[in-house]
Amino acid sequence: MxxxxxxxxxxxxxxxxxxxxxxxxxxxxxxxxxxxxxxxxxxxxNPYLTYAPFLPEVAGGNIEPRHAVVPLRSHLRGAEVITxxxxxxxxxxxxxxxxxxxxxxxxxxxxxxxxxxxxxPRALPIPGLAEEGIGLKRIEEAIALRDHVLNRLAEASLMEDDAERRKALTFVFVGGGFAGIESLAELEDLARAAVAQYDTLTEADIRFVLVEALGRVMPEVGEAQARWVVDHLRERGVDVYLETFLEDCTDKHIKLSNGEEFDADLVVWNAGVxxxxxxxxxxxxxxxxxxxxxxxxxxxxxxxxxxxxxxxxxxxxxxxxxxxxxxxxxxxxxxxxxxxxxxxxxxxxxxxxRGETVFTQYFHKSLGAVAGMGLFKGVAQMGSVELRGPIAWALHRLYHGYAIPTCERSARVFGNWVINTVMGRDLTALKDVDVPRRAFVEAANSKPAPQKEKANA
Ligand SMILES: Cc1cc2nc3c(=O)[nH]c(=O)nc-3n(C[C@H](O)[C@H](O)[C@H](O)COP(=O)(O)OP(=O)(O)OC[C@H]3O[C@@H](n4cnc5c(N)ncnc54)[C@H](O)[C@@H]3O)c2cc1C
Known part of the structure; x- marks a missing residue:
């Protein structure tokens, strides 16, 4: 070596x-x-820093994936970067x-x-989880989730079998911490915006399920805020199961500790790190x-x-x-x-x-927490100040828009938001991102065109 x-x-x-x-x-x-x-x-x-607080917004289609990462080589000039x-x-x-x-x-x-x-991710040894689950710690996962949900809607819009369509449009999220709630809420918001494009689908066809082992969500906010988040999600049609465990998801057949069983298309694991x-x-x-x-x-x-x-x-x-x-x-x-x-x-x-012997002790009192839950929806807590709805959502965007390292990235992210506000959210789903050679391979393996015999041979 x-x-x-x-x-x-x-x-x-x-x-x-x-x-x-x-x-x-x-x-x-x-x-x-x-x-x-x-x-x-x-x-x-990775040749970049991943700004994880923006992963749910990337999945929700509000931020372009490349703008939520910060390339190391161009932003750490003078450092030796090894990928x-x-x-x-x-x-x-x-x-x-x-x-x-x-x-x-x-x-x-x-x-x-x-x-x-x-x-x-702290993934537990639950049958089927390693095979079927996906986390949300990486930009690639956020991209895949956005494309997956949008592509499923397109496929489900042509399905005639009710059970098949129900499965294709059932999305399960495990873990009701900050990351879990934001991921579910942003994707649910995206799916509801996208479903309006289809005559053959209604919002009632989509099912989002939250499974949380504790009796409450979001330990980072107070009890009242956490209760509001659950009520808000339920009003949006999300099935929220508290004090419930995922027991099995083999072949995407979900078994919960409350006895409920159903088929799902997606299992997103956000139950801690x-x-x-x-x-x-x-x-x-x-x-x-x-x-x-x-x-x-x-x-x-x-x-x-x-x-x-x-x-x-x-x-x-x-x-x-x-x-x-x-x-x-x-x-x-x-x-x-x-x-x-x-x-x-x-x-x-x-x-x-430099041979000094006096060191600074790290001390920081939490500023609180802000979370986005889809366009104009959010929750925030700063000390005893509790905010909900559009104000909390705006605060979430302002805070993280400035907190992402480097002014250049902030400018790109704010630019995304302005464009989306004016032009609407981009509902484009990319296909075959993980198999980019598919079309070329199919073309290369296709039958050659039949040779026409020469007329006067
Ligand atoms: C979806 C989501 C939303 C979040 N929202 C918020 C929020 O709103 N507010 C908040 O305060 N926090 C939030 N967090 C948490 C926050 O992102 C993390 O606490 C923070 O990134 C921790 O910083 P870190 O540098 O310790 O780790 P990271 O930022 O995770 O960086 C670790 C780095 O180490 C690299 N690495 C891993 N293995 C190796 C290896 N073997 N060799 C070399 N490099 C390696 C990784 O690629 C990564 O770049 C969120 C997290 C997630 C997943």
Whole structure:
């Protein structure tokens, strides 16, 4: 296996993951590093940051997919960007193994490491889930969900068999947290807008189902807001099942813990996240939930004290919540924390490299939560202020429109919204995105045209 040594005289700061934490940390480091002081290397399997709070709006057709991601190379000028996955971390010897699909893995050494690999869906071993389910953590999933629902409507509009059509238009969402509610609500809004295009379909033909194990939704908002969200979804025709589990979805035949069974076309899993499993095989200290243990100054720590040259925050770390708000004393995994932890991490890392011994403690009191639930629909909570409907929706757009990293991306997103407001939502479904060669292969394999015999041969 090739080893890529940092031959330059300057040390390498390796950032594992170019998501929210990794991207903003790199931005801050690049801004504050002295000339030639260090090389900043960002490794991520994707060449872009995914702005996850916009995934539901991408699925709902309100934001163009490419505008909800931030390309690393053009927005982290001066950093070394490697498109690949860190498969193994050996912090004792200070190198990582990087895999790139279709190529030989290689080792990369470093002086300082920032663990910013985020979280992955916490999928449970439910029969059929691995085969039939889809999550909403990646831009590709948001694109696929939008196309899938729109294509199903087109197909169902020609179906004569009631059971077949009912199945094609039944969409199940598991998990009533923020991401789950936003995903369901945006797609439901999209489907209702699209159904008006068909004479053979009515809104009553579409069935959206929410399955939530707890007795309430959205733990991020108060009880009254959560109850309003459930009532609002039910008014929109969504079947909301609380205190209910998905027990089986083999062959898309849904079995719920309340005894109900039905066929569905789509199972979207949004029931929580867990720390990235790549950390399990590393020699870094983890808590019982697989998160890296860190101090409030974001230095990694084990039982013996600080682990030299290792830093972590965001969804893959157990960051102490000094505001006292977080469950179990730790920050909840969200972008609000990740984006604020990043500058603290960058500042402390630079301080450590420069031999300083005083570090800033991460402290942030939650600003609250805003969620979009389809056009002009939303819910928000900031302290004791509770907002619902169009005002909450506008707040959601304003907040996230500005929060997406870089002004260039903000401008594109606001541009999308203005165009959609003037021209209407784009209901185009793309076909065969995952099999782009299909038409060419069919043409290449088609029978040659019959040769005409020459008349006077
Ligand atoms: C649908 C949805 C909606 C959300 N809405 C909100 C919201 O409204 N408000 C809010 O505050 N939060 C929201 N969140 C949560 C928020 O997106 C995350 O908490 C935040 O992105 C965490 O930042 P992070 O940098 O820790 O992880 P991420 O942003 O997930 O970044 C992790 C990065 O690591 C990369 N990576 C993974 N494995 C490897 C590897 N082996 N090697 C190298 N790189 C790797 C990934 O590709 C990714 O780019 C939402 C999440 C989802 C899924």
């Amino acid at each position: 090739a080893l890529i040594r940092n031959n330059a005289l300057r040390p390498r700061i390796l950032i594992v993951g170019g998501g929210y934490l990794g991207f903003v940390t790199a931005q801050n480091l690049l801004k504050d590093l002295g000339r030639g002081e260090a090389t900043v290397t960002v490794v991520d399997p 690949g996955s860190v498969a193994n971390i050996n912090h004792d010897k200070k190198f990582v193994v990087i895999e790139q699909e279709g190529y030989e893995a290689f080792e990369l050494d470093y002086d300082q490491i920032v663990l910013a690999s985020g979280a992955v 867990k720390a990235n499993p790549i950390l399990i095989d590393s020699d870094l200290p983890l808590d019982e939930r697989g998160r890296i243990t860190v101090r409030a100054d974001l230095r990694v720590e084990n039982e013996e004290g600080v682990v030299d040259g290792a830093w972590a925050a965001g969804d893959n770390a157990a960051v102490p919540d000094l505001s006292g708000e977080g469950p179990g004393g730790f920050c909840v995994p969200n972008a609000q924390h990740a984006m604020r932890q990043a500058p603290v991490l960058a500042k402390n890392l630079l301080a450590a490299m």
